[in-house]
Amino acid sequence: MRTVLLFQSIHKVMKAEKICKKEGIEYTIIPVPKHISSECGMCMEVEPERAEAYKNILEVKQLEVTIASF
Amino acid sequence: MLKLLLRQAQWFIHDRNLNESMSANKYFDNCSTSFPKPEAVATETVRYLTEVGGNYGRSSYSRVLEVSRTVETCRDELAELLHCADSDQVAFAQNATHAANTILQGLDLNGAHILISPMEHNAIARILNALQEQGKITFETLPAGKDGRVDIAQIPDMIRDNTKLVIVNHASNVNGVIQPIKEIKEAIGAIPFMVDGAQSFGKERIMVEEWGIDYLAFTGHKALLGPTGTGGFYARNPELIRPLLYGGTGSRSESLEMPDFLPDRFQAGTPNIAGIYGLLAALENRPEPQHSSSDFKQLLDQIREIEGITLWCADDFENQCEVFSITHRDLNSSELSWRLFQDHSIETRPGLHCAPLAHETLGTMPVGTCRISLSPYHTKEDLDYLVDCLKKLEA
Numbered sequence: 001m002r003t004v005l006l007f008q009s010i011h012k013v014m015k016a017e018k019i020c021k022k023e024g025i026e027y028t029i030i031p032v033p034k035h036i037s038s039e040c041g042m043c044m045e046v047e048p049e050r051a052e053a054y055k056n057i058l059e060v061k062q063l064e065v066t067i068a069s070f
Numbered sequence: 071m072l073k074l075l076l077r078q079a080q081w082f083i084h085d086r087n088l089n090e091s092m093s094a095n096k097y098f099d100n101c102s103t104s105f106p107k108p109e110a111v112a113t114e115t116v117r118y119l120t121e122v123g124g125n126y127g128r129s130s131y132s133r134v135l136e137v138s139r140t141v142e143t144c145r146d147e148l149a150e151l152l153h154c155a156d157s158d159q160v161a162f163a164q165n166a167t168h169a170a171n172t173i174l175q176g177l178d179l180n181g182a183h184i185l186i187s188p189m190e191h192n193a194i195a196r197i198l199n200a201l202q203e204q205g206k207i208t209f210e211t212l213p214a215g216k217d218g219r220v221d222i223a224q225i226p227d228m229i230r231d232n233t234k235l236v237i238v239n240h241a242s243n244v245n246g247v248i249q250p251i252k253e254i255k256e257a258i259g260a261i262p263f264m265v266d267g268a269q270s271f272g273k274e275r276i277m278v279e280e281w282g283i284d285y286l287a288f289t290g291h292k293a294l295l296g297p298t299g300t301g302g303f304y305a306r307n308p309e310l311i312r313p314l315l316y317g318g319t320g321s322r323s324e325s326l327e328m329p330d331f332l333p334d335r336f337q338a339g340t341p342n343i344a345g346i347y348g349l350l351a352a353l354e355n356r357p358e359p360q361h362s363s364s365d366f367k368q369l370l371d372q373i374r375e376i377e378g379i380t381l382w383c384a385d386d387f388e389n390q391c392e393v394f395s396i397t398h399r400d401l402n403s404s405e406l407s408w409r410l411f412q413d414h415s416i417e418t419r420p421g422l423h424c425a426p427l428a429h430e431t432l433g434t435m436p437v438g439t440c441r442i443s444l445s446p447y448h449t450k451e452d453l454d455y456l457v458d459c460l461k462k463l464e465a
Contacts, residue, residue: 008331009331009334010142010334011145011332011334013138014138014143015142015157029130029135031129031130039322039329039331040320040321040322041127041130041323
């Protein structure tokens with residue numbers, strides 16, 4: 001199973017990337033898989049077991065995040 | 071034959087002056103567009119065009135990521151300079167005029183009475199005039215001192231029940247008077263407040279949140295020293311603005327409606343990526359001013375003393391941006407500007423500077439003035455040269 005963090009816009013993805021770099025979060029930016037609905041074409045693939053913790057870190061920084069698995 | 075020789079001689083002088091002006095900083099038309107730019111502006115623009123490539127947010131390969139990071143870093147730095155906590159509220163546009171059109175044509179202003187400063191540029195005035203001709207709004211100018219600085223005490227008398235917007239040009243592009251933005255906002259209370267920052271952003275401190283600014287239009291190619299074709303706006307409540315342009319944003323592509331979220335709502339089509347690379351380079355390589363504020367004050371004081379020349383500037387130096395105008399007793403503004411170039415390679419802008427309202431306020435209609443606008447690259451020696459040339463002009 002793979003897990004991605006979804007954002008509203010490229011602007012938010014780039015904001016999230018800056019935070020991830022600062023927080024030492026490992027991620028890969030990939031295109032949103034076709035079968036997943038997202039407002040933005042980019043997303044962040046992260047380790048599935050850490051997705052919830054990463055989501056919390058980003059939400060503290062006022063970023064809305066949705067977790068999706070495929 | 072004689073005519074031909076004369077024309078060739080004129081062109082020789084013209085070219086010589088052009089070459090001379092290109093080797094020294096006699097360019098005093100920075101309010102039209104800044105020159106020179108920091109070297110990195112061209113380097114980064116070319117790097118995008120020759121090495122980076124790729125679009126903004128339209129896929130996830132490396133080029134797209136680099137472009138997206140650069141565009142968003144530029145937005146973040148602009149937000150920081152505007153003292154705005156959330157860069158979501160900053161949208162890119164082609165220039166301040168495009169930004170002002172987006173705001174004023176996008177807000178619901180039907181039936182509105184709009185107050186403007188008496189120093190507005192046509193970038194604002196023509197939009198309002200068009201809206202007025204369409205029967206949507208009425209507008210009138212705020213009372214001001216003789217230098218065009220808004221008289222705060224008279225503002226309450228100008229406000230009507232349907233006053234829905236107040237618009238003020240932060241720094242005049244004619245005489246450089248800086249408006250008391252914070253105080254104007256205090257006087258208008260809850261009425262939304264729009265600022266034209268075309269001339270000031272990059273030169274003067276701007277604090278959109280602390281000063282209570284609701285909308286601010288800016289350009290990238292003047293005081294920010296970036297390339298032409300860049301600019302944007304800040305909006306405290308951007309959801310109140312309908313988009314001016316509709317099209318692809320790289321987001322919510324399944325919908326035929328524009329996204330309602332920011333900044334995508336105002337980003338239809340590919341942005342000026344090459345320009346934004348240059349603008350970011352300008353923001354990150356801002357030069358230290360090569361002349362001081364007292365050098366500038368001395369320049370104004372010296373010009374004020376020259377016989378035959380009238381100086382058009384702020385009444386109080388504290389309210390003076392680094393642009394001002396002059397008129398000459400015997401030469402009209404075009405003749406004055408051309409003489410400065412022909413005789414001394416000094417580049418200025420004559421006429422009305424797209425700001426007829428400002429010239430009406432100053433009493434310099436219809437001939438206008440010869441405008442002189444500085445750059446941080448001007449040295450004290452450049453300013454001294456300008457004074458010497460103006461003195462020679464008199465002689």
